[in-house]
Amino acid sequence: MFLNEKSILSSATTASAWRGLLVLALLALPLLAPAQLRIEIVDGVEGAMPIAVVPFAWESEMPQPASGVADIISANLRRSGLFEPMAQAQMVERPTRPPEVRFGTWRLLQVDHLVIGRVLDAPDGVGQEIEYHLLDVHSGRILLSQALPVAPGDLRFGAHRVSDAIYEALIGIPGAFATRIAYVVVTDIGGTDELFELVVADADGYNPQTVVRNTQPLLSPAWSPDGRRLAYVSFATGRSNVIVQDLFTGQTDIVSSSRGINGAPAFSPDGRRLAVSLSAGGSPDIWVIDLENGRRQQLTHHWSINTEPAWSTDGQRIFFTSDRAGRPQIHVMNADGSNLERVTFEGRFNARPSIGMEDRFLAVIHSDGDNDFRIAIYDRENDRLRVLSNGRLDESPSFAPNGSMVLYAARENGRGVLAAVSADGRIRQRLVASEGDVREPAWSPIIR
Amino acid sequence: MKTALRFTALLMLVAFLAACARDVREEPPAPEPPPPPPAPVEVDRLDPRDFTDARNLDNPDSLLSQRTIYFEFDRSNVRAQFMPIVDAHAAFIRANPSARVILEGHTDERGSREYNLGLGERRGTSVQDLLVASGVPARQIEVVSFGKERPVCRESNEDCWQRNRRTEIVYTAR
Numbered sequence: 222m223f224l225n226e227k228s229i230l231s232s233a234t235t236a237s238a239w240r241g242l243l244v245l246a247l248l249a250l251p252l253l254a255p256a257q258l259r260i261e262i263v264d265g266v267e268g269a270m271p272i273a274v275v276p277f278a279w280e281s282e283m284p285q286p287a288s289g290v291a292d293i294i295s296a297n298l299r300r301s302g303l304f305e306p307m308a309q310a311q312m313v314e315r316p317t318r319p320p321e322v323r324f325g326t327w328r329l330l331q332v333d334h335l336v337i338g339r340v341l342d343a344p345d346g347v348g349q350e351i352e353y354h355l356l357d358v359h360s361g362r363i364l365l366s367q368a369l370p371v372a373p374g375d376l377r378f379g380a381h382r383v384s385d386a387i388y389e390a391l392i393g394i395p396g397a398f399a400t401r402i403a404y405v406v407v408t409d410i411g412g413t414d415e416l417f418e419l420v421v422a423d424a425d426g427y428n429p430q431t432v433v434r435n436t437q438p439l440l441s442p443a444w445s446p447d448g449r450r451l452a453y454v455s456f457a458t459g460r461s462n463v464i465v466q467d468l469f470t471g472q473t474d475i476v477s478s479s480r481g482i483n484g485a486p487a488f489s490p491d492g493r494r495l496a497v498s499l500s501a502g503g504s505p506d507i508w509v510i511d512l513e514n515g516r517r518q519q520l521t522h523h524w525s526i527n528t529e530p531a532w533s534t535d536g537q538r539i540f541f542t543s544d545r546a547g548r549p550q551i552h553v554m555n556a557d558g559s560n561l562e563r564v565t566f567e568g569r570f571n572a573r574p575s576i577g578m579e580d581r582f583l584a585v586i587h588s589d590g591d592n593d594f595r596i597a598i599y600d601r602e603n604d605r606l607r608v609l610s611n612g613r614l615d616e617s618p619s620f621a622p623n624g625s626m627v628l629y630a631a632r633e634n635g636r637g638v639l640a641a642v643s644a645d646g647r648i649r650q651r652l653v654a655s656e657g658d659v660r661e662p663a664w665s666p667i668i669r
Numbered sequence: 670m671k672t673a674l675r676f677t678a679l680l681m682l683v684a685f686l687a688a689c690a691r692d693v694r695e696e697p698p699a700p701e702p703p704p705p706p707p708a709p710v711e712v713d714r715l716d717p718r719d720f721t722d723a724r725n726l727d728n729p730d731s732l733l734s735q736r737t738i739y740f741e742f743d744r745s746n747v748r749a750q751f752m753p754i755v756d757a758h759a760a761f762i763r764a765n766p767s768a769r770v771i772l773e774g775h776t777d778e779r780g781s782r783e784y785n786l787g788l789g790e791r792r793g794t795s796v797q798d799l800l801v802a803s804g805v806p807a808r809q810i811e812v813v814s815f816g817k818e819r820p821v822c823r824e825s826n827e828d829c830w831q832r833n834r835r836t837e838i839v840y841t842a843r
Contacts, residue, residue, distance in 0.1 A: 438818035440818065441782065441783060456818070459813070461813075461814070481814075482786050482814055484786050498783060500787070500814075505786070528783045528787055529781060573784070588780075591743070614778060614825065617782070635823070635824070
C-alpha cells in the first residue's frame with residue numbers, strides 16, 4: 222500500500238472513518254496524496270500584536286511529533302495577519318507553567334502576550350491533554366487557562382482549538398482555525414483530458430485528503446453544518462448530478478439526477494434540507510430537497526436563471542443569483558419562496574453569494590463590465606458594496622465561519638490558485654499548491 | 670522512482686478510462702458500405718448535400734461534419750450563419766429515427782460556474798428549439814450543459830473565449 226497512515230489521519234476520532242473513505246477511493250483509482258497547499262501572507266496589518274508562544278513542555282509518554290503545538294499555534298496566529306509571533310530563537314527563557322514566568326524579561330522583549338503550556342497524557346490514559354495559559358505581559362495577569370483533552374492522534378487539531386481560544390480572548394470573535402477547507406484540484410493528464418479531485422484539508426493546508434476523483438468535472442462543494450458531509454456536483458455520468466457524501470463513512474448518495482441541470486447545493490442551517498438549482502422545469506430554478514424523505518419543493522418559477530442559493534443564518538430566507546432583471550444580481554426570498562426581492566443593484570454582475578457575520582455581509586462575485594470579475598462584500602446594513610480583490614477572474618467566495626476572511630479562487634499566470642482576504646481588505650493570503658489548477662474553495666463550519 | 674511508477678500506472682489507467690469514456694461520446698466512423706455489385710449501372714456516389722446519409726457525418730465536404738455552433742458573449746441565440754448547420758442536422762435526425770443527439774452547451778470562463786451552467790443550457794436549448802421547430806421529435810434530443818467546465822481553449826482572451834462559447838452536437842446513436 223502507498224499509504225502513510227500518519228500523514229493521513231487528521232484526527233483520531235475520525236481516523237477509522239477516513240480509512241473507510243480511503244478504501245473507497247482506492248477501489249476507484251490508485252491513491253496519490255493530493256498536493257498540499259502552502260499559505261503565504263501577502264499583506265498583514267500594520268502593528269500586528271506581538272505575542273510569544275513558548276515551546277510547550279512534552280510530558281507525554283507518546284513520541285513527540287515533528288511540529289510542536291507551539292509551532293502550530295504560532296503559524297495560525299501569524300497567518301491571521303493580526304499577530305506577530307516571536308521567533309523561538311529569540312526566547313531567552315522558556316517557561317511552561319505560570320510560576321516560572323518572569324514578566325520583566327518579556328516586557329524587555331516587547332511582547333504583549335505570552336502563551337505557555339504542556340502536553341500531558343490524559344488522566345484516563347486515552348489520548349492527551351494540552352494544558353495552556355495565556356498571559357498579559359504588561360499586567361501580569363492570566364487571561365486564559367485551560368486543559369484541553371485531545372483524542373489519540375488529534376494533537377494538530379487540538380493546537381487549532383487552542384489557537385481559536387487565544388484568538389477569541391484577544392480579538393473578541395471566535396477563531397476559525399479548527400476548520401477544514403474543501404477545494405477542487407484539476408490536473409492535466411495528457412491530451413485534453415483532465416483529472417478532477419475534490420480535496421478536504423485542514424484550514425492551514427495540512428492533511429489534504431481526496432474525497433472523490435473523476436475525469437469529468439466536479440464543482441460546487443458545500444459543507445453540512447456539522448462538518449460531516451459534503452454536497453457537490455459531479456458530471457461522472459456525463460450529466461450533472463448533486464451528490465451528498467459522508468466524510469466519515471464514505472457513503473455517497475445521489476440526491477438529484479433530474480433531466481437538465483442539477484447544481485448549486487447548499488445545506489440548510491439545520492442540515493436537514495438541501496437547496497439546489499434544477500432545470501427540470503425548463504430553466505434553472507431554486508428547489509429545496511428534504512434529505513430525510515426526498516421530497517422536493519420548487520421555490521422559484523421563472524424563465525430566467527435562478528441558482529447559487531445561500532441560506533440565511535436562521536434558515537428562514539434564501540439568497541440566490543437570478544438574471545430575471547436582465548443581468549445576474551443577488552435576490553432573496555423566504556424559504557418557502559414568498560417575498561422575493563432584489564438585493565444588489567450596484568454593478569452589472571453580482572453572483573454566488575456567501576453569507577458572513579449573521580447575514581450582514583454577502584461576499585459576491587462582482588463586475589462592472591464584462592471582463593473583470595472580483596470579490597466584493599456587500600454590507601446589507603449600510604447598503605455598501607466594497608470590492609476586495611484585484612484579479613480579473615476571481616470567483617467562488619466562501620466566508621470563514623467567523624466572518625473574518627473570505628476564501629476565493631483566482632487565476633495567476635493562467636493557473637487556478639486560492640486566495641483569502643479579510644473582510645476589511647487589509648489582510649491577504651495566497652494558498653499555493655505545487656501543481657494543478659486549484660478552484661472552488663469552501664470553508665467548513667467550526668469542527669467540534 | 671516508486672512515485673514515478675505509480676504515476677505512470679495512474680496515467681495508463683486514466684488514459685484507459687478516458688478512452689472508454691470517449692467511446693460513448695463519439696461513435697467510430699461508420700462502417701464501409703458493402704462493395705457495389707459486380708456490374709453496376711450507376712456508381713453509388715456520396716452527395717455531400719444529402720443530409721440523410723450517415724456517411725456525410727464524417728465527410729469533411731458535407732455540412733453534416735460540422736457540429737459546433739458558436740455564440741456571442743452572454744447570448745444564446747443562434748446566429749444566421751450557423752442556421753445551415755442546424756438545418757442539415759435537423760434533416761439527418763428527422764430521416765434517421767434511431768439517431769440520438771446530445772446538445773452540449775458550453776460557455777467562456779467569465780462569471781460564476783453555476784450561472785454558466787445555466788447559460789450553457791440556454792445555448793443547448795436554443796439549438797434544441799430550432800431542431801424541434803423543424804420537425805425533429807424531442808425524444809431524439811437531450812441538452813446537457815457543461816457551463817465553463819469543459820473549455821476547448823484555456824487562455825484568457827477574446828479569441829479563446831469565442832471558441833469556448835458553443836453548442837456541440839454529439840451523436841450518441843446514428
